[in-house]
Amino acid sequence: MQSLQDTKQTRRIQISGGSTYTISLPKKWVDELKVKNGDNMTIIKNANRSMTLYPGIGAEMPAKKAIITISQKDPEESIRRKIIALYLNGYKTIQITTRGMKILSEHSRLIKDLVRRSMIGTEIVESDSESITIQILTRLPELTFDVALKRMYLMTSSMHREAIEALKKHDVEYGEEVARMDDEVDRFSLYIMRTLMMAIQNASMLYDVGLEQPSDCLNFRTVISRIERIADHAALMAKRTRFLKEPLEPKMLKELEMLSNGVIGCFENSISALVNKDHILAEKVASNIAKVIEDEKELMYGMRESKNSTAIKFILEDIRRTAEYSSDIIEVVINETIQNIITEK
Structure with missing residues (x-):
């Protein structure tokens, strides 16, 4: 379990020049985030009178890939729920695979129908007898x-x-x-x-x-x-x-x-x-x-x-x-x- 020192610290703000304030960051936190001297940081002023600081200039999150293993005995609704959960959790690539056995035709149809009917901006990019890979192509946020x-x-x-x-x-x-x-x-x-x-x-x-x-x-x-x-x-x-x-x-x-x-x-x-x-x-x-x-x-x-x-x-x-x-x-x-x-x- 993390200590309070690992998640919350108080630092004094100091003026630097005529229009800039500076505040020091804990070295341990900077090292854990793998931020180096000279890297860009983005600052967000929130509506609740707080500020958010994170590495980088853009808002893009790193691409995430999830692999789930199914069996021929898995109910179709169970497979559907898992894929939807991964889609909602922001994964860019979802690979459905088996342990060296063929994916049932009804499972394959379910996955393809789910991609076509329920998941905006997704495509099946790879498919064989033992695995199906879904790629989320839409960049969020595309729509406000x-x-x-x-x-x-x-x-x-x-x-x-x-x-x-x-x-x-x-x-x-x-x-x-x-x-x-x-x-x-x-x-x-x-x-x-x-x-x-x-x-x-x-x-x-x-x-x-x-x-x-x-x-x-x-x-x-x-x-x-x-x-x-x-x-x-x-x-x-x-x-x-x-x-x-x-x-x-x-x-x-x-x-x-x-x-x-x-x-x-x-x-x-x-x-x-x-x-x-x-x-x-x-x-x-x-x-x-x-x-x-x-x-x-x-x-x-x-x-x-x-x-x-x-x-x-x-x-x-x-x-x-x-x-x-x-x-x-x-x-x-x-x-x-x-x-x-x-x-x-």
Whole structure:
């Protein structure tokens, strides 16, 4: 275990010339970081009144390679979880290998499908009977957080609206097409999660993606997971088209559409409040979400039995869950902006 002396020291700052201050660094720390006399150091001024100092000029982290060994008995979901975990942890190269045996064809298909459908900026660069090598080609950060977030939430909003359209038209094929859009949302979710995990370890990257402090990564991780869940429920709504015994009645369609428009408005405004750090809008959206949930309960309890009752109940639950996840985003906004409305003494 490291001692306090190894991780924290106090040094006196001294003025050097008219506009420069200097501070000495512990020799042991400098040696451990393999920094030499004359090397460049990058200094980051953080929003929390601290500074971060690290070797080098750019923000590039050293390329990391991970090797995992699988067996023919490993469940497909176990292999999938391991690869996703390595992708999220910032590895540039992931090699999947076996102990001198052939990779099962189903395992090979799983890995190739995972790269194609779920991991932005990745390619399989080497493949043989006993190993597959995945290379992450995208340099982080390619997108600022705001841009990536906008793309993800716009896709999710579109999914929700098109799911309602599929239900209105009683079009099963259209519903399946909408549900497949969830794969694209998941890809962005993993990409942003990877960016956040790398940014929390690298102060320079934090600013490059448009965030101010490490705590932002934790809050936005919550936001991304909620958007992903909203997209999941939009996909479920679209899939429920196939379970309708007959087209929905016009009155029920109108009520579902009104409720859906209300909840998607809350979702979009929650993102707007987040991006603009708007506490007043966040409080307004919180009230609107509460009303949408109450409207959903009234519609659920007042619904008469029909051939489509079970499907409609599940659709109403999808809409309610979208409201609840939007409420979680609003909580993040309020936590982030509370300092704007208080007076400290």
